[in-house]
Amino acid sequence: MATEGRSRKLIIGLVVAASIIMGKLFYIQIIEDKYKINASNNSMVYDIIYPTRGIIYDRNGQIIVGNKVAYDILVTPKEVTPFDTLMLADALGVSPDFIRDKMAEYARNRRKIGYQSMVMLKQIKPEAYMKFAEIQYNFPGFRGQVRSIRDYPFNAGGNLLGYVSEVDQKYIENHPGEYRPGDYAGKTGIEAAREKELRGEKGYHIYLRNSRNQIQQRFKDGEFDKEAIPGNDIVTTIDAELQHYGQMLMQNKVGSVVAIEPQTGEILTLVSSPGIDVEMLADIGQHYDEIARDPHKPMFNRAVQAAYPPGSVFKLVNGLIGLQEGTLTTENAYPCAGGYHFGNHKLGCHNHKSPLALEEAVMMSCNAYFCYALRNVLENKKYSNIGEALDKWNEYVQSFGFGHKLGSDFPAELGGTLPTSKMYNKRYGENGWKFTTIISISIGQGEIGVTPLQIANLAATVANRGWYRIPHIIKSSEGVEIDPKYNEKQYTMVDTTNFKKVINGMWRAVNSGYGSGGTASVAAVPGLDICGKTGTAQNPRGADNSVFICFAPKDNPKIAVAAYIENAGFGATWAAPIASLLIEQYLNGEISEERKGLEKRVLDGNLMSRVKAER
Incomplete structure (x- = not known):
């Protein structure tokens, strides 16, 4: 009898444990979308939306650091199909060799890059961006990105204000989970001291990718998209x-x-x-390089x-x-x-x-x-x-x-x-x-x-x-x-x-x-x-x-x-x-x-x- 009682308790315990596991799996797979999204990352494309960086004012309300629009060209190497190199080079105002060299570089690092989008050209002229936009359909895997960069309407201290530049691998490692290649951050001056307030919070649109790696439509009509949050403005004590x-x-x-x-x-x-x-x-x-070589530092x-x-x-x-x-x-x-x-x-x-x-x-x-x-x-x-x-x-x-x-x-x-x-x-x-x-x-x-x-x-x-x-x-x-x-x-x-x-x-x-x-x-x-x-x-x-x-x-x-x-x-x-x-x-x-x-x-x-x- 004692043996039967122990067996019954063991069976009941196993049933309870199995029920808990099944319930958790049901929640994860059927109810909670977050896990499905994470598991489906390979079939999704995150189109990053960069926030507007906060404005810097002087003590009297004058803007000393603002923002202006910049245009970048991004490429997702795994989505690229054979294309007309001369046509693309002409539209972007670069040499064909530049594009060939870039694509060769991406090919050498294809495992590391995966489905990431890489910034191929930064801050191109608006005319070049518009010219590319008109023929973009000819170049799968290439797309334009509009972002804001710093503008200085008043000459009030470069060393004081500091500069914003693209983050390197060391910076990314020192700020885990906050930055990725292609992001920008304040490196010196006020831009660095108040980076957390100024940078804002990135957003994104999620798109689905089919079996041929082609982007098809928005994931769940944008339900899980996230809007970018602009950075906070900074008021300085400077006149x-x-x-x-x-x-x-x-x-x-x-x-x-x-x-x-x-x-x-x-x-x-x-x-x-x-x-x-x-x-x-x-x-x-x-x-x-010019600044770094100046003997007066x-x-x-x-x-x-x-x-x-x-x-x-x-x-x-x-x-x-x-x-x-x-x-x-x-x-x-x-x-x-x-x-x-x-x-x-x-x-x-x-x-x-x-x-x-x-x-x-x-x-x-x-x-x-x-x-x-x-x-x-x-x-x-x-x-x-x-x-x-x-x-x-x-x-x-x-x-x-x-x-x-x-x-x-x-x-x-x-x-x-x-x-x-x-x-x-x-x-x-x-x-x-x-x-x-x-x-x-x-x-x-x-x-x-x-x-x-x-x-x-x-x-x-x-x-x-x-x-x-x-x-x-x-x-x-x-x-x-x-x-x-x-x-x-x-x-x-x-x-x-x-x-x-x-x-x-x-x-x-x-x-x-x-x-x-x-x-x-x-x-x-x-x-x-x-x-x-x-x-x-x-x-x-x-x-x-x-x-x-x-x-x-x-x-x-x-x-x-x-x-x-x-x-x-x-x-x-x-x-x-x-x-x-x-x-x-x-x-x-x-x-x-x-x-x-x-x-x-x-x-x-x-x-x-x-x-x-x-x-």
Whole structure:
């Protein structure tokens, strides 16, 4: 009896299992179409519908990247029958050999290609497309495809916007299930940073194929077709007019200009020069080799990727740290006898009055003063040794946004470099170094490396009296959200009250008048109250780099700018005029007659031969 009971249970179990399996098969084969569609892929043709890529706007609603129609010719090799090569070549405006070579290539890869459609010709002229359409019936397996490509109605920064190009196998592998051969994606700039929002979602029409591989009709009258979903539009923080003007000022110069709205951290202008002209972006494939061979590296975005010595603009940071540490006061005056003397050595300085207190030291950019300022910080008795003091200094400097990535939403941003006690101990040995060993960091040289974006952020931080919002280039808009971190204030470790003490020196550097000792009088614009600091950064590859940071107006500032020009000499020679012209154009909407001569000098200035010769 026990044996019969076990047999009965076994039979019941088998019946239940069989019922479940049969029910599942019935559902899959009769009810659920998805599995039938997947199993029938060999008899179906998916005609891909490419979505319209999202439009990119500037902060004022001006289109800086739009779309225009492009025409491609596709071929499905397995559907091709013998055809008139000369007729097809004539219609498409190519040589017969081009078509023969393509077909031979497809034949060699027929197993890999299968029933895929390949893009044989991209972006043909509309006349050629129409000519082909009239005779397409003669060429089974060939068809046209209409898609949109990028259009640039305004010249507002090729490096900033980035380019869209066809994905390669590596890109496809890095984005599994998202792309296939023939698809396009943003590769650099905003196009890459916001690829997911801009690209949209592909659609398709499904057609049936008969036993002779001929397309017959729509599958189930299009019930399972999918419409393409356009990409989301992007609103940037960029002022297109100001961006274009910045590019004009930087023409024939190597370097970068960055402008930020201090209160919001929104990037108004980000120029890297030489850069990629927007006319090249629409067909980057045709120009890629030319751009890549350019010795001045136009694809290299200096604004966020070049780590330069900041030079004398960094004196502001050292002065502020000294004030916060209590090792420096506004009344402290230090001598400058042509520089800072130590032993038989001297860190030189230009001629000016001596001794100097803080305001005048900022105004005249005295090297000796800021050597004393940093020496007092590093030799502060509250620290057990200079290594501990330096690491505290490093912590202060990092709070200004140096030594690490700022966290901007712009791709490929670098963080720069800052020295630490560990670095110097490794180089000179434990206790094998002192202040005079590393004296160059007093004036922004030595082991300090910063990007133009970081020093523009320094200008914004000083303008805000001690805080900044992380610089960013995208605004929130419908369908596009920005990270909440861009709305948060980032405070430095220096009290707000200390900033006004260096700001007065920055104001005097620009507005004290020619001959007063101010290093940036060339940047003065009546009524704008520009505050600025010049820098001349040593360059091991040639002439010094010209640096200038500024903001305006002094109270309730609307714009902060950093200009960094390679091999251009003193900060007041090129960087200060460029930055101040950008500010004047932004705040006044025009350049005054009194400064038209300065504008012409900058627009006509060509430093490329100097840079090329030195490299």
